[in-house]
Amino acid sequence: MTGNNTINVAITGVGGQGVLTLAEILAKAALADSLNVRVGEIHGMAQRGGHVVCTVRIGDGARGPIVDSGTADLLVGFEPVETLREIQTVAEDGSVLVSSHIQYPVAVSMGKAEYPSHEEIISSFKKFTTRILEIDAMALAQQAGSSMSVNMVMLGGILGTGITPIQKKTAIDIVRTTFPKKFEGTNVQALELGMKAVEALL
Amino acid sequence: MTKPKELLEDKVGKKSLLLANEAIARGVLEAGVRLVALYPGTPSSEIGNNLTFMAPNIPNFYFEFSANEKVALEVAGAAAVAGVRSMMVCKGPGLNVAADPFFSLTYIGVRAGMVIVVADDPSMWSSQNENDSRYYALMGNMPMVEPADPAEAKSMLIEAYEISEKLELPVLLRTTTRVNHTRAPVEFGKIRERPTTVEFEKDPFRFVPIPSVARKRHPILLETMRKAMEVSETTSLNFTYGEGDLGIITSGVSYNYVLEALESMELSAEVLKLGMTHPVPEGKIGEFLKHHKRVVIVEELEPFLETHARRIAQVNKISVEILGKEQGYFSRAFEYSPRIVITALSRIINRNTSINWEKIDKKTGKLPDLPPRPPLLCAGCPHRATYYAIRTATRGKAIYPSDIGCYTLSIAPPLETADILFDMGSSITTACGIVRVTGQDVVATIGDSTFFASGLPGIANAVYNSHPISLVVLDNRTTAMTGHQPHPGTGVTGMQEQVTPLDIAEVCKGLGVKYVKTIQPFDSMATMVAEVREMVTWVRENQAPAVMVSIEPCALLTAAERQRSGEYPSKYYVDEETCTACKRCLNRLSCPAMYQDPETEKAVIDETLCNLCGTCVSVCPQGAIKQEEV
Numbered sequence: 001m002t003g004n005n006t007i008n009v010a011i012t013g014v015g016g017q018g019v020l021t022l023a024e025i026l027a028k029a030a031l032a033d034s035l036n037v038r039v040g041e042i043h044g045m046a047q048r049g050g051h052v053v054c055t056v057r058i059g060d061g062a063r064g065p066i067v068d069s070g071t072a073d074l075l076v077g078f079e080p081v082e083t084l085r086e087i088q089t090v091a092e093d094g095s096v097l098v099s100s101h102i103q104y105p106v107a108v109s110m111g112k113a114e115y116p117s118h119e120e121i122i123s124s125f126k127k128f129t130t131r132i133l134e135i136d137a138m139a140l141a142q143q144a145g146s147s148m149s150v151n152m153v154m155l156g157g158i159l160g161t162g163i164t165p166i167q168k169k170t171a172i173d174i175v176r177t178t179f180p181k182k183f184e185g186t187n188v189q190a191l192e193l194g195m196k197a198v199e200a201l202l
Numbered sequence: 203m204t205k206p207k208e209l210l211e212d213k214v215g216k217k218s219l220l221l222a223n224e225a226i227a228r229g230v231l232e233a234g235v236r237l238v239a240l241y242p243g244t245p246s247s248e249i250g251n252n253l254t255f256m257a258p259n260i261p262n263f264y265f266e267f268s269a270n271e272k273v274a275l276e277v278a279g280a281a282a283v284a285g286v287r288s289m290m291v292c293k294g295p296g297l298n299v300a301a302d303p304f305f306s307l308t309y310i311g312v313r314a315g316m317v318i319v320v321a322d323d324p325s326m327w328s329s330q331n332e333n334d335s336r337y338y339a340l341m342g343n344m345p346m347v348e349p350a351d352p353a354e355a356k357s358m359l360i361e362a363y364e365i366s367e368k369l370e371l372p373v374l375l376r377t378t379t380r381v382n383h384t385r386a387p388v389e390f391g392k393i394r395e396r397p398t399t400v401e402f403e404k405d406p407f408r409f410v411p412i413p414s415v416a417r418k419r420h421p422i423l424l425e426t427m428r429k430a431m432e433v434s435e436t437t438s439l440n441f442t443y444g445e446g447d448l449g450i451i452t453s454g455v456s457y458n459y460v461l462e463a464l465e466s467m468e469l470s471a472e473v474l475k476l477g478m479t480h481p482v483p484e485g486k487i488g489e490f491l492k493h494h495k496r497v498v499i500v501e502e503l504e505p506f507l508e509t510h511a512r513r514i515a516q517v518n519k520i521s522v523e524i525l526g527k528e529q530g531y532f533s534r535a536f537e538y539s540p541r542i543v544i545t546a547l548s549r550i551i552n553r554n555t556s557i558n559w560e561k562i563d564k565k566t567g568k569l570p571d572l573p574p575r576p577p578l579l580c581a582g583c584p585h586r587a588t589y590y591a592i593r594t595a596t597r598g599k600a601i602y603p604s605d606i607g608c609y610t611l612s613i614a615p616p617l618e619t620a621d622i623l624f625d626m627g628s629s630i631t632t633a634c635g636i637v638r639v640t641g642q643d644v645v646a647t648i649g650d651s652t653f654f655a656s657g658l659p660g661i662a663n664a665v666y667n668s669h670p671i672s673l674v675v676l677d678n679r680t681t682a683m684t685g686h687q688p689h690p691g692t693g694v695t696g697m698q699e700q701v702t703p704l705d706i707a708e709v710c711k712g713l714g715v716k717y718v719k720t721i722q723p724f725d726s727m728a729t730m731v732a733e734v735r736e737m738v739t740w741v742r743e744n745q746a747p748a749v750m751v752s753i754e755p756c757a758l759l760t761a762a763e764r765q766r767s768g769e770y771p772s773k774y775y776v777d778e779e780t781c782t783a784c785k786r787c788l789n790r791l792s793c794p795a796m797y798q799d800p801e802t803e804k805a806v807i808d809e810t811l812c813n814l815c816g817t818c819v820s821v822c823p824q825g826a827i828k829q830e831e832v
Contacts, residue, residue, distance in 0.1 A: 015577065016811075024219070024385065031219050031387055039385035041221070042327055043244055043685075048611060049794045050577030061465060063351070064458030065384040068541040069566070070557045081572050088566040103811075104797035105575040109788045110616070111798070113573035124569050138810075147810040 006059030007164050008067045011154075012086045013078025014103050015052045018151030022076075023054040025155060025178060026164070029171045030058045040065025053086055058164060074163045076154055078137065079103050080121050087128050094129055097157050097198065099137035099150065133161065135197040144190035152187045156194025160202070168195070206255035216390040222355035222381045223248035225388045226291075226319060227256065229359035233315070234394030236286035237264045239274040241655060242684040243293030244328040245382040246321035250291060251685050254696050262396040266696040267687050270626070270655040271296040275303045275318065282316035282372065283409055285400040287363055294322040294335050295625065299656070301338070307372050308343045309419040310409045311426070315363035316372040318344075323379050324502045324537040328683075330606070330625070332535070334503040339374045339480035343423050345430045346374040346480035347439060348454040352386040358439065358477060360391070365433055365478075369426050374480070378502060380455045380537060431481045439477030440486060446470035448551070449494030451487070451507055453479050456500045456538055463543040466556065482510045491515050491522045498550060499526035502538050525550055578611055581795035582761070582813020584754035585609045585676050587723035587730070589617045590791060590817065592645055592674060595734035600643040600672075601636050605629035605657075607649035608683045609676050616790050619647065627656025633671040634664055643738050645672045651681035651689040653706060658713070664747040665714040672741050673749045674734075675706050678756040686759065710749045717741070717748035724754055727820035757813045771814045772830040776805045780826035787818045787827065 009026070013019045023039050030037040040055040055067040067089055075090045077083025077098040090096060100118075107113040116124075125132050137153040144153070152175065159168050175187050208218060209228045220228065226249050230238060240250050250267060257265035268274035271292045278290040292300060297320045304318070320338070323329040339346035347362050349355040355377065362373040407415055434440060444464070448471040452460045457475050464471055474490045476482065491497055491511065499508040508526040515522055525531050531546045532538070541559060548555045579586045589612045592602070604610050604620035605628060613620035622632045633646040648657050653675050664671055681687040688694040693703035710718045717740050721733055730752075737748045755763075764770050781804040788796055788805055795811035796818065798804070807818070807827075819827045 014575065016580075027385055028219050031217065037219070037385075037387065039219075040380065041383040041385065043247065043383055048577035048608065049575075049580060051575045061462070063461055064455060064540065065380060066459070066539040068539050068557075069559055070562045082575065084569065085572055085575075087569070088562050103808075105573045106578060106792045106794060107573045107575075109797045110792065111785065111789075112615075113571075115573055116570050120570055127565055127568075 006057055006061035008072045009056040009058070009074045009076060009158070009164065010053060010067045010072040010086055010089045011056065011076040012051070012053040012082050014082060015049045017078045018148070019052045019054050019078060022151040022155055023056050025171070025174055026056050026158065026166065028174045028178070029166045032170050032174060033165065033167055035165060036060050036062055038062045038065045040067070051082055051085055074158065074161060076158060078150060078154060080118070081105070081115065084116070084121050084124055087125055090129050092129065095131040095133060095161060095163060096125055096129060097133045097154070097161060099154065100134050101136055101138035133157070133198055133201050135194065137194065140193040140197060141190050144193055145186035149186050149190035152190035153194035156191035157198040159191070160195040160198030206252045209252055210256055210259055211390065212393055213390055214392050217387045218390065219385055220352050220388040221248055221383060221385050222349065222352040222377060224252055225352040225356040226359055227252035228388070228390065229356040230289060231260065231393045232356065232391045233360045233363045234287055234396050235289050236262060236396045237278060237281040237288045238291070239266050239268045239277040240291035241268050241271045241274050241296060242681055242687040243296045243321070244684050245323055245379040246291050246293050246319060247684040247687070249319065250687060250696070254687070254698060257696060258698050262398050264697070267689065269690055271300040272303060275300040275307070278316065279303055279307050279312070279372070282312035282314050283310070284402045285313045286397055287315040289317050289319065291319040292321070293329060294320060294333055295329060295331065296320070297335050297338060298333070299626065304338060305342050306411055308423055309411050309416055311370040312366065312372055313370065315366040317359060317362045317366060317375050318372055319375045319377065321377045321379070321382050322503070325379070327379055330623070332503060334506065335374070335376055336479060336506045337504070339376070343427050344372055344374050344480070345369060345433070345478065346376055347477055348376050348479050349381055349477070350454055350457040351381060352384060352388050354477070355381060356388055361439060368433065369430055371426055371430070378455055378537070427481055431484065434478045434481050434483040435485050437478050440483050441475055442490070443473045443475060444470065445472050447494065448472070449474065449490060449497035450500060451476065451490065451497060451511060452500040453477070453507060454502070456502055456543070459538055459540045459543045460500050462540040463547055466540070467544060467547065469547065469551070476507065479507065482507065484514055487511060487514050488518050488520060491520045494522060496523045496525060496550070498531070498547065499524065500532065500538070500543055504534060576614060578614065578792065578794055579608065580757045580813065581793055581811050582757035582815040583608070584678055584723040584752070584757065584815070585612065586617070586791060586793065587727065587815065587817040588674060588676055588752040589619045590821070591723070591727060591730040591734050592647070593617060593619055595731045596643060596645060596738060600645045600738070601640070603629040603632040603636065603644065603646040605648040605652050607652055609647055609649055614792065616792055626652055627660050630657055630660030630664060630671070630673055633673070634660070634667070634669040637669055637671050643672070643742070645674065645734070645738065647674045647676055649682070650675060650677040650679065650691050650706060654690045654704070658709070661710060661713050661715065661747070668746050670741045670745045671747050672737050673747060675749060675751045677706055677751050677753045679753070680756050680759060682756045682758070686756065706751050707749070715747055715749050716744070717746070718751070720751045720753060722754055723752050724815055724817065727817070757815065761813055772832050773809055774807055774812060774814065774816060774819065774827060774829050776807055777826045777828050778802065778804060780824050781805060782824055782826070784823065786823060787821050791818060791821055793818060
């Protein structure tokens with residue numbers, strides 16, 4: 001569980017937002033820093049624009065990939081409602097890093113369900129933890145040069161929380177070697193913006 | 203494509219972060235496997251996705267995406283009979299498709315190592331059932347190993363080939379989703395060489411199981427399984443860990459949860475971890491049961507090991523309390539987690555869990571109802587347009603048999619065009635059954651990969667027996683759901699060679715279908731609706747099957763192609779002046795790239811999500827959805 005210096009991170013969002021890629025980058029950086037790591041992914045039917053959750057566990061105690069309810073040191077959410085859907089994973093003293101950018105579910109567009117208000121979402125978070133860090137990752141990604149770099153903003157945000165043992169330099173190195181050269185500027189910029197935005201909240 | 207290239211590296215000792223599926227693809231090299239055949243299926247898909255790009259760079263290696271799992275098992279089985287190491291890979295339901303050759307293979311055996319990788323899917327993340335494939339090993343008399351993590355997935359694969367060659371039997375390597383899709387550090391080993399070709403040595407009275415041969419082979423198989431038991435008793439794959447009064451027997455991914463549970467509970471126990479789970483090591487389990495008063499069995503799905511343990515205790519008159527699913531400590535449904543193991547062990551030793559999960563569950567239950575977000579057809583998916591046309595043409599009143607693939611997602615409102623589904627290919631055959639007893643119009647849909655995998659016998663059946671069904675083949679030029687693998691209609695092979703693709707319309711004509719038409723879903727919605735109507739009318743009048751092939755590449759392929767070329771069509775937008783907020787586009791299409799502006803209540807296209815298909819343009823009665831002028 002959270003014991004034995006193991007850091008549990010749960011990452012959630014909408015299929016297609018780059019949740020899986022973020023988890024892999026985070027884990028690659030952990031491995032490059034000689035840390036034991038496990039990633040839990042969901043593929044296939046579970047991905048197509050639906051709710052996605054991925055886990056990254058860093059430390060010697062990590063054997064399986066699962067982060068149970070009440071055991072996440074950090075819950076990372078790419079979208080407010082999707083974050084709330086996984087809020088039970090956060091540990092009592094854990095933190096939530098959430099992007100405020102809304103992606104409306106089709107049921108809401110069709111008028112068959114309502115999207116909860118910002119206040120309702122935040123107050124629901126607070127029933128589980130008071131440590132809530134909110135940034136607009138989409139705005140920062142667009143500022144960095146591409147809406148596709150939301151996950152790099154969130155990666156920067158994770159580094160900014162200081163909750164994981166991952167070094168910023170290692171993370172940037174992994175980002176540089178993983179993606180084509182032409183995206184490097186945008187990706188690194190997005191990471192920097194996300195990191196600064198979170199540091200400003202602490 | 204960094205990953206396949208990385209998996210090819212001849213760097214012994216290199217540590218890389220791999221999915222178990224990637225580790226298995228690497229293991230193919232380290233085990234000297236000469237031929238791999240498979241049909242893709244999640245959660246096993248990344249094995250083939252990597253092998254297909256590795257294959258052209260591996261000397262003396264052949265890889266194919268077979269037409270289906272039965273074909274794959276026969277191709278791979280014959281290669282191992284001929285005398286080279288081979289592998290077949292499938293998901294749980296895929297092994298059902300391949301069940302027929304599976305049972306023959308153990309009777310006749312193999313000359314070189316053969317491994318069948320089957321990936322079960324507890325919790326059904328992407329499958330139609332969570333059937334427990336371990337019973338195939340039991341019923342078919344095939345030795346079985348079960349890795350717990352990515353590192354074991356590779357090391358056990360290599361060990362499985364040794365076992366297979368020792369026994370001259372294929373070995374089943376059974377994984378579950380949480381093994382396949384866990385990423386962990388894996389160390390590279392030495393790459394083993396493969397033979398160029400071998401000579402097929404004839405031995406028909408072993409390899410042709412006519413009844414007189416099969417009668418000889420069955421006792422031989424049972425005797426071989428006795429030898430397999432010796433392997434199971436001595437192999438290092440079956441080992442004990444830790445010590446304590448409490449005993450725990452476990453296998454596969456549950457082993458991790460057991461260790462994490464013991465650690466977090468600061469509980470001591472002796473754990474018997476079984477890597478080889480068929481045949482189970484009867485002696486080893488017997489000894490383990492004798493040394494403990496209480497033994498807990500932790501395994502996902504069916505009580506496979508638990509039943510063995512109870513049987514072994516009974517046969518050997520061992521007095522021990524065996525605790526598991528039979529008493530309700532564990533469930534037979536869905537995957538486990540450390541929490542489930544902690545909760546069960548806490549009940550057994552009568553103590554509270556350190557985390558108050560009941561309190562968390564209660565809090566979670568009180569959260570506001572959230573808008574659901576099920577998986578959907580992607581923005582720009584050509585199937586959305588085709589289903590819209592089918593539904594409009596038949597006014598939602600026909601019966602819509604569906605099939606296995608992305609397009610089953612049309613089950614959701616507002617498309618609602620999935621009414622019955624059994625398995626691969628069942629759209630066509632269930633349509634036949636329904637039309638024979640109802641008299642209703644039946645419009646079935648099947649994907650292009652599924653068409654070649656299991657659709658052909660259904661078509662032959664429909665033609666020969668004159669079943670009046672309409673079939674729409676949703677041809678998106680790939681096996682989309684599992685990650686874009688080629689199939690016989692695409693023109694690319696598993697070896698990445700360009701070949702002549704099979705033409706679905708021509709195949710249907712060849713099978714005797716009298717009415718075959720081809721449409722393009724993004725051409726004109728009005729035409730497409732008229733075409734579907736015409737087909738349904740023709741079927742009614744002619745009392746015979748008709749086929750319409752709707753061709754347009756998967757939206758994800760189109761998006762990737764545009765990213766490569768940098769050439770995009772101009773954007774679509776909703777003209778706020780013309781939009782009357784009637785919501786027809788939102789209500790009829792359910793495109794994830796469209797939403798309602800909370801203030802104006804008018805439709806908006808999210809240009810970060812739009813894949814530029816333009817289907818919404820023809821759905822708007824006001825002409826308010828427009829494409830920017832270049």
